[in-house]
Amino acid sequence: MSDARIEITDLIVRYGDAPAVNGVSFTVGQGEHVTLLGPSGCGKTTTLRAIAGLEEPSGGSIRIDGATVYSAAERRNVPAEKRGVSMVFQSYAVWPHMTVANNVAYGLRVRKLPKAEIAEQVDRALGLVQMRDFAERSAALLSGGQQQRVALARAIAFSPTVLLFDEPLSNLDAKLRVEMRVELRALQRRLGVTSLYVTHDQEEALAISDRVIVMNVGGIEQIGTPEDIYNRPKTRFVADFVGSANLIAGRVKNGASSAGPVAFDAAGGLTLQAWAAHAPRGSEGHVAIRTAYIDMAAGGPNGRANSAAGTIRQRLFHGDFIQYIVDWAAGELTVRRPPTELFDEGAAVTLSFAPEHCILLER
Amino acid sequence: MARVHPAWRPGSQGIATAAILVFCGGLVAYPLVYLIAEALNVGESDVFPPSEYGVGNFVDLIDDWHVLANTAFVACLATVMAIAIGFLAAWTLTRTKIPGRPQLERLMQLPYYMTPLVGALAWSILAAPRTGFINQLWHLVGGGGNIVNVYSPFGIAWVMSLFEGTVAFVMISAAMKSMDPALEESARVLGAGKWRTMLTVTLPLVMPGVLGATVFVFAEMLGSFAAAFVLGIPGRYVVITTAIWQAVQSFPPDYPRAAAMGIALFAVMFATLSMYRLIVRGGNYATITGKAFRPRTMAMGRLAWVLFAACLTYVAVAVVLPLGALLLTSFQRFATVILAESQLTLANYQTALGFGAVRSALTNSLVLGVGVASVGVAVMTVLVWIIYRSKAPGHGLIEYVVMFPQAVPRMVFGLAMLWAWLNIPIPIYGTLWLLALAYFTVMLPLGVRTLAGVVLQIDKSLEECARVCGASWGYQLRTVTMPLLRPGIIAAWLLVFIASVRELGVSIFLVGPNAKVIAPSIISAYVSSSSELSSALAIIQTLAVFVALLVLFRATRRFSGELT
Numbered sequence: 001m002s003d004a005r006i007e008i009t010d011l012i013v014r015y016g017d018a019p020a021v022n023g024v025s026f027t028v029g030q031g032e033h034v035t036l037l038g039p040s041g042c043g044k045t046t047t048l049r050a051i052a053g054l055e056e057p058s059g060g061s062i063r064i065d066g067a068t069v070y071s072a073a074e075r076r077n078v079p080a081e082k083r084g085v086s087m088v089f090q091s092y093a094v095w096p097h098m099t100v101a102n103n104v105a106y107g108l109r110v111r112k113l114p115k116a117e118i119a120e121q122v123d124r125a126l127g128l129v130q131m132r133d134f135a136e137r138s139a140a141l142l143s144g145g146q147q148q149r150v151a152l153a154r155a156i157a158f159s160p161t162v163l164l165f166d167e168p169l170s171n172l173d174a175k176l177r178v179e180m181r182v183e184l185r186a187l188q189r190r191l192g193v194t195s196l197y198v199t200h201d202q203e204e205a206l207a208i209s210d211r212v213i214v215m216n217v218g219g220i221e222q223i224g225t226p227e228d229i230y231n232r233p234k235t236r237f238v239a240d241f242v243g244s245a246n247l248i249a250g251r252v253k254n255g256a257s258s259a260g261p262v263a264f265d266a267a268g269g270l271t272l273q274a275w276a277a278h279a280p281r282g283s284e285g286h287v288a289i290r291t292a293y294i295d296m297a298a299g300g301p302n303g304r305a306n307s308a309a310g311t312i313r314q315r316l317f318h319g320d321f322i323q324y325i326v327d328w329a330a331g332e333l334t335v336r337r338p339p340t341e342l343f344d345e346g347a348a349v350t351l352s353f354a355p356e357h358c359i360l361l362e363r
Numbered sequence: 364m365a366r367v368h369p370a371w372r373p374g375s376q377g378i379a380t381a382a383i384l385v386f387c388g389g390l391v392a393y394p395l396v397y398l399i400a401e402a403l404n405v406g407e408s409d410v411f412p413p414s415e416y417g418v419g420n421f422v423d424l425i426d427d428w429h430v431l432a433n434t435a436f437v438a439c440l441a442t443v444m445a446i447a448i449g450f451l452a453a454w455t456l457t458r459t460k461i462p463g464r465p466q467l468e469r470l471m472q473l474p475y476y477m478t479p480l481v482g483a484l485a486w487s488i489l490a491a492p493r494t495g496f497i498n499q500l501w502h503l504v505g506g507g508g509n510i511v512n513v514y515s516p517f518g519i520a521w522v523m524s525l526f527e528g529t530v531a532f533v534m535i536s537a538a539m540k541s542m543d544p545a546l547e548e549s550a551r552v553l554g555a556g557k558w559r560t561m562l563t564v565t566l567p568l569v570m571p572g573v574l575g576a577t578v579f580v581f582a583e584m585l586g587s588f589a590a591a592f593v594l595g596i597p598g599r600y601v602v603i604t605t606a607i608w609q610a611v612q613s614f615p616p617d618y619p620r621a622a623a624m625g626i627a628l629f630a631v632m633f634a635t636l637s638m639y640r641l642i643v644r645g646g647n648y649a650t651i652t653g654k655a656f657r658p659r660t661m662a663m664g665r666l667a668w669v670l671f672a673a674c675l676t677y678v679a680v681a682v683v684l685p686l687g688a689l690l691l692t693s694f695q696r697f698a699t700v701i702l703a704e705s706q707l708t709l710a711n712y713q714t715a716l717g718f719g720a721v722r723s724a725l726t727n728s729l730v731l732g733v734g735v736a737s738v739g740v741a742v743m744t745v746l747v748w749i750i751y752r753s754k755a756p757g758h759g760l761i762e763y764v765v766m767f768p769q770a771v772p773r774m775v776f777g778l779a780m781l782w783a784w785l786n787i788p789i790p791i792y793g794t795l796w797l798l799a800l801a802y803f804t805v806m807l808p809l810g811v812r813t814l815a816g817v818v819l820q821i822d823k824s825l826e827e828c829a830r831v832c833g834a835s836w837g838y839q840l841r842t843v844t845m846p847l848l849r850p851g852i853i854a855a856w857l858l859v860f861i862a863s864v865r866e867l868g869v870s871i872f873l874v875g876p877n878a879k880v881i882a883p884s885i886i887s888a889y890v891s892s893s894s895e896l897s898s899a900l901a902i903i904q905t906l907a908v909f910v911a912l913l914v915l916f917r918a919t920r921r922f923s924g925e926l927t
Contacts, residue, residue, distance in 0.1 A: 053830070053831070054831070079830070080827070080831050081830050081831070081832075081833045081834055082833075083831075084833070085831065086831060086832070087827075087828065087831045089824040089827070089828055090824070091822050091824050093822065093824040093825045093827070093828040095825060095843060095847075096847070097849075106829070106832050106834075107832035107833055110832055110833040110834050111833060154828075154832070158832070158833070
């Protein structure tokens with residue numbers, strides 16, 4: 001990618017002897033919003049901090065805007081303050097001993113800009129986050145949501161080309177988080193700033209990203225658009241961690257070896273019509289079926305592909321959807337249906353799902 | 364992005380770390396090396412470096428077995444009493460419902476600011492045989508003999524335990540406060556009664572804290588000088604610190620013997636404090652999270668008033684009574700409690716504030732206090748930052764080096780400095796500069812600990828954010844770290860100031876004719892048998908300390924309010 005703003009190659013970061021990040025490579029393009037998604041301890045925050053210059057890696061290289069800021073081979077490590085990136089911290093890190101305006105002006109003052117320009121940029125940044133009225137307020141007196149906005153204004157005030165976010169919304173309450181998500185996405189689009197975002201919240205990652213990088217135990221599981229990640233998970237980890245899915249073990253029929261439709265033998269003598277995004281490796285494997293992609297109807301089999309009989313064992317009412325646990329030939333299946341489709345526990349139903357929603361996983 | 368920094372280049376932090384290690388390491392270790400060399404000197408006692416080395420001085424310590432036995436006896440006695448006071452007070456103030464708890468908690472810390480020297484002086488006025496106020500009153504009502512005698516091992520232990528009782532109280536109540544009440548509540552829910560819960564849950568969890576306090580207080584007792592000097596010498600009861608003092612004061616001075624005793628004392632204290640660290644670390648069950656809980660308190664009924672009275676009595680006996688006696692004495696020509704015979708005078712204060720030598724001691728103490736606190740705290744702030752925040756190699760070692768003086772008895776360190784600087788061709792012996800250097804070294808643990816408490820509370824990302832915004836290390840320290848540390852810096856400044864103004868152990872060997880300070884002057888006034896003048900000096904010293912203390916309380920209350 002020629003317009004890459006951030007290029008990470010074979011990055012390794014160790015804490016003591018244990019690698020927290022183990023050979024990670026990816027790029028973030030100009031104006032792109034990429035999210036590192038994974039459970040705690042997967043190395044996503046460490047990767048972000050290494051890019052900011054707050055952790056020292058032990059291998060690989062990091063390039064920002066075409067300049068090498070870290071390279072193990074060249075023994076080069078540019079300190080954080082010289083990298084020209086900006087960052088929003090999980091704890092906001094709003095300095096309590098300064099006013100809101102002084103917080104926001106900090107990066108501009110460090111760069112020794114003329115006073116008039118500082119005032120102008122501070123005003124612009126506070127305007128973007130709708131905090132203009134709070135400029136002279138002491139930062140110690142702000143609510144969590146307001147601190148969040150100040151942290152954001154401070155991060156964008158000196159017009160950085162790269163913006164890093166370390167779980168910026170995780171300390172907000174649920175409702176505010178959803179609101180800020182929308183605002184953050186709008187702001188990012190408007191400024192066209194390249195950003196790398198870290199979160200463990202898969203909903204957040206899918207909602208605000210151009211691309212998502214799913215990480216697990218120090219490595220990358222999958223890189224793709226949110227739709228890609230959701231509809232065509234590559235690994236069991238991704239299928240399980242992002243959204244909710246049924247994982248069914250079995251074997252690929254006839255040893256098919258090219259991408260495209262495949263037949264898949266599951267337990268209980270069922271043969272499923274599945275989809276392989278990549279040529280299957282070996283015959284043992286799993287398919288993933290999103291719980292939301294399974295149709296359920298009363299009555300007998302309807303003759304479509306992947307249709308089978310089942311019995312509802314349990315029903316959990318969630319409000320926005322209803323979750324059913326259904327017994328069928330291959331064991332049990334979790335199905336989520338809109339609250340408009342109500343079935344009773346113990347009812348006999350016919351399950352069906354499209355072959356392109358039954359994804360053969362690589363591992 | 365033209366500027367590139369190679370990964371292994373020693374940055375400003377690395378250079379600062381190395382410089383600090385060399386400087387502080389030198390300050391701490393260098394005198395001790397001299398002291399060890401002198402302790403092994405079996406040749407001419409006043410020739411340095413020694414012409415002959417041997418362990419003879421240590422072997423001779425066996426002849427001083429009664430001194431060692433005295434030391435152990437007084438230390439054990441005082442420790443038992445101090446822990447009893449501390450435990451009872453801690454339990455009362457954290458676990459029972461008693462009236463006026465927050466005020467009591469503050470009051471209970473006051474005895475710590477009465478130094479053992481002031482306490483011993485006051486109690487010698489109160490309870491000396493024949494002339495002590497208590498005995499005077501006893502004779503007045505027709506009693507014969509002495510009802511109390513503070514010139515005894517029990518007197519020394521009594522005064523020391525009044526002082527160390529507060530230390531034990533603070534340490535034990537910290538352990539009690541850091542226990543999650545849910546641990547006790549779950550025992551109750553599972554059916555254990557009040558006493559069963561106490562025996563099976565509370566006590567085992569608090570035990571490491573109590574044990575730690577015991578060992579810590581014992582180590583402090585071993586190295587204490589003032590009370591043993593003021594109360595022990597008249598009754599010819601000699602402990603190791605006073606024996607060191609006598610060896611140095613004898614003519615000719617027996618430096619090798621003093622050094623050998625000093626090294627022996629240091630070794631025992633070091634071993635004891637190592638044990639303390641082991642206990643505190645080993646006792647770190649999951650309960651001690653550093654988080655303060657609000658423990659459940661028990662209703663005590665009428666007993667609450669008894670406990671309340673006990674706490675007040677402690678404060679009265681440790682602070683009010685001694686200060687009263689000193690105040691009265693300082694205004695008299697001859698110390699007496701029988702007011703009819705009293706001749707009131709301002710002469711003692713006139714001497715204290717007018718007489719050249721005494722006045723210069725007062726001024727010197729204040730100058731040293733302000734100077735050491737100002738320069739010292741600035742240096743300590745950088746030190747603390749490097750210890751807890753820097754990633755430069757060697758930052759862990761710095762912590763060890765700066766906390767090391769804690770393991771060296773003040774007296775022994777003073778002796779070591781004396782010996783080292785007598786033999787170095789830099790002419791600062793007998794000047795305030797040497798005292799300043801010594802104060803800085805021995806105050807390192809106090810200042811660093813106080814500042815560390817605040818540094819650790821500051822969220823790391825507040826500083827990281829400054830770096831990412833483009834600030835250099837120096838700019839970040841100036842604009843973010845220092846302002847956030849301000850309450851800690853003020854507290855550390857005042858504590859170091861207080862500690863300097865009352866310093867005795869190191870000063871006593873390092874004062875010279877032109878460099879006197881207040882605490883040793885109190886001692887010499889006392890030796891030249893004027894308890895009236897020394898009372899006036901003690902009152903002035905205590906006043907300076909209490910003024911600083913008031914400022915501290917006000918400042919920390921305001922700043923803690925600002926921080927939260």
